[in-house]
Amino acid sequence: MLSEEEREILERKVSEGARKRDLQKELQEHLDKMLEQIIAEEGRSHERTT
């Protein structure tokens, strides 16, 4: 389940995307950042374990 904070971020992205008339781009950027964040987190976790 998404946290409240994550929901707020998503809602903000949706409304920003709607405002900018490029919802897809806005969300894609957000999802890209999310993947980058996962990669970075996983990288740090990997560094810690190694």
Place this chain on the structure above:
Amino acid sequence: MSAQLKLENVGGFKGIRSFEFGRGVVNEVEAPNAMGKTTLTRGLAGVLSMPITHDETINEARNQGLLRESLKNIYAKDAWVRLQYNGQVEEWRMRSDGSIAKIPSHGDERFIWAGMLTQETRSIRQLVEGNPDFSWVPRRLSYADRYATCKEVVNARLSEVESTATAILRRQEGLAEKNKKLQERKDEKVKLERSRDEFAKQLDEKKRQHIERMKDLDRQLDLKSQKLIEYQAGIEKSKQEIKRFEAQLESNAKNMLEIEQQIQKIDLEIIRKEVIQNVSRIDKEIAKLRLQMGVLNGKKTTFSDAKSVLVQRGEKEGICPVCEISTITVNFLEEKVSEIELEIKKIEKNILVLSSERTRWLQKEATERQRIDKYNNIKLNLTNERRDLTAKKSREERTLKGLEQTLEGLKRDQITLTEERTKLERETEEWEKESHEALKKIEMELGRINKAIAEEMRKIQGDSFWEEEDGTRTSLMSAQERRKKYKSRLMEIREYFDQRQHEHEVQAIATFNNNVKKVMTELGFAEFDQIALDRDDKQLKVFRPGFVRQPLESLSTSEKYSIAVVLQITLKKTYLPDIPFFIVDEVVVNYDNERKERILDYLSQMAKEENLYVIVTKLAEKAGGEIQVKRR
């Protein structure tokens, strides 16, 4: 406040056409048929709805003749629409080749669905067809659409992630396969190396055996050569011996010949005859001499007697007592006796000589016989010697023959050994060549395997890491783990969007239904108790008074158009409250005057209340003339 609309080379228009619309009023665009009313409304709708991005909306725009290609005048170059209102300008321009030079930045594609009421409007089409599926209302017009779009993005991303995860999995499987292949290659290499080493070992052993065999053959050949030399020397010696024996035999034969010749020379008969003849002759001669000597002795006796007589007589000379005739002297008689004695002595000597000769003659045969015996002895000796020599020669010849046979055997052995050596050398050469080729092939195969191993390792090395979008490289497991996390997050987000979409749809349908009810009431359409979208199946349901459901296909045409008016006005009010335009294209022709007026009044009221530019096209009663825009 008014809105300025300029159209250049749009639809049936060629050149620039300008129109002005009043705000807060209904603007009646009046013209005869084929004068450009629809072109005007399409140009206006285009500039208000572009850019259109969603596939379903593009399809809908096509149905309504609003695709930019269909807006361009086919005889002109560039097409251009410019709308100035509320202090803002929206422009749309298309080049002659169909490319877009300018596109409005603040258009709302939902205008295609909710900003217009034309013969091609979706709701009218569906009502005419009796199609109750109005799921597009919440889907395309409400905020639910945003979440649906978000879901599409998330789904697309999920699809990408799954695709990437599948690619990573494939890579992992491929890696396992490559590792398996690599191991197989390595095993193959080890096997081949073992095979090569074993082969090389066998080759060395074979070479060693070959060298041993060659040495053995060389030793045998040397031995044979030595023996050959020895036997040749033996043969030479034997030949010399034979020659020596032959020479001795020749000498022996010569001696034999000589002896035989000597023997042949001695003819005992002849000798015997000769001896007889000579003895006879000698005997005759002796006899003759003895006879002579007797005569002489007689004479001597006579003369001696005569002498003695004379002497006795003391006479020195006297008458011959014998003949008594002649006178003789003692001297004479003495002389005669002396002469006779001499004669006798001579004869005796001759007899002696003849006797001696006779003896010789008599001894000659014996001597010759002795010679023959001697020669025979020699001959016998020579014969013995010849037999001995012949035996020795024969023995030597046998020895020579034996030696020569042995030599021939040695030569044959030598030839056999040489042939065997040559054969062995040739076989070895061929075998070494074949072995070399085989080793070369193995080495080549090893080279190929090494290359394949290097290639596999390079591939494995390359495939062992996943290159992330940011260019960093990570292990496949880690990359897969990231995708799992990401997918999990995306699914949570999709679930959230799904929930939000549903909430908005429910809300949008509720709002829509309320607004439908309100508009219907305001328009005074009392023939229906309720027109509403079902919250669950999103079907449009029409109920007659008493909540009797009326299937859409059974509605009359005017009822369908009435419902369409209600729906489009509701859609505009519900979903496009911020766009100050509403277009109605000749819909009103299907109503009676009272209803027509009621609708137009309602639109006037709506325009006024909501400060809208309501544009209604109207067919001019008179033919000819230009488009006129009149404010109602």
